[in-house]
Structures are given as structure tokens and as C-alpha cells.
């Protein structure tokens with residue numbers, strides 16, 4: 001790359017020009033990269049959150065909505081956990097009512 005100030009050829013990753021000493025990093029230019037690396041550090045799929053959202057699907061739904069833009073992978077974990085939790089809750093309630101139904105049937 002070339003120096004922003006004097007136009008001399010300098011190292012591609014140089015932060016300062018070795019010839020004139022001017023700063024090469026521009027805030028607006030490097031900000032998106034920094035945000036991206038930030039995202040990759042903090043955003044990861046999480047079994048812990050998935051399990052939490054499995055137990056509390058409503059929290060999972062809220063976390064999914066809050067994180068879906070900032071932390072897509074983590075939000076996806078929460079979403080999956082919440083869906084699994086809802087499905088499990090439905091299956092358990094169906095089984096439970098079936099058990100109650102059968103138990104009543106046996107009593108009478």
C-alpha cells in the first residue's frame with residue numbers, strides 16, 4: 001500500500017509511514033474489521049444458553065430476538081434450545097394428559 005500522507009510505498013500492515021511518520025490507520029476504515037473480530041470473539045454457539053432456553057423457552061425467545069443481529073450464532077443456539085423446549089413441553093403435556101386420562105379410566 002501507499003502512504004496516505006506522502007504517497008510512498010510502505011508495508012501493507014504498517015500503522016505509521018516510515019518515511020513521513022503519518023498514521024496510516026483511519027478510524028472509519030478499520031472500524032468494520034474490528035467489529036467483525038469482536039463478533040467472532042464473543043459470538044459462538046453455546047450449549048449452556050441452549051440448555052437454559054430449553055428449560056425456559058420464553059427467555060430463549062427473548063434472547064434470540066435480542067441477539068439475532070449482534071450474536072447470530074448464540075441467538076441460533078437459544079432459538080434451537082427454545083424450540084426444543086417448546087416441543088418437549090408439548091410432548092410432555094400430551095403424555096401427562098394421556099397418563100391422567102388412562103389413570104382415571106383405570107379407576108372407574
Ligand SMILES: [Zn+2]
Pocket residue numbers: 003004005006007008017018019020021022
Ligand atoms: Zn508517508
